[in-house]
Amino acid sequence: MKNAALIRPAWTPATIALMVIGFIVFWPLGLAMLAYIIWGDRLDGFKKDVNATTDNVMNAARKGFRNFDGGSVYRSSGNAAFDEWRDQELARLEAERRKLDEAKAEFELHMKELRRARDRQEFDRFMEGRSPKGDSSADQA
Structure with a gap:
């Protein structure tokens, strides 16, 4: 018996x-x-090619980079002096990035306080304009 797919x-x-x-x-x-x-018979070869290419790219990425667990992200260049300099520069840049993040957080806190003060002023101005000073109902409240 011939085993053929319907589709x-x-x-x-x-x-x-x-x-x-x-x-x-x-x-x-x-x-x-x-x-x-029209092109379905080429699909199996296409899938195999895509899978092989993806596997090659992932293997190259695994070989090219170390784990991100505190070690260097970049592979060794073969020159110890250059690798040491690169690691020092990367550490310096990381410290600069941390400083910038801290400055950004301080600025955001400053802006939040300014907004809060401005909101307080607007609310106080609203409350002063809402009820006149001589209003007895405002004094009772």
């Missing part, structure tokens, strides 16, 4: 019917079915 990348009655139904329901579905009929 395969070929011009069979089932694939033609699915393509027509796809065009009727939503035209991109019909177009996708047409592409599957």
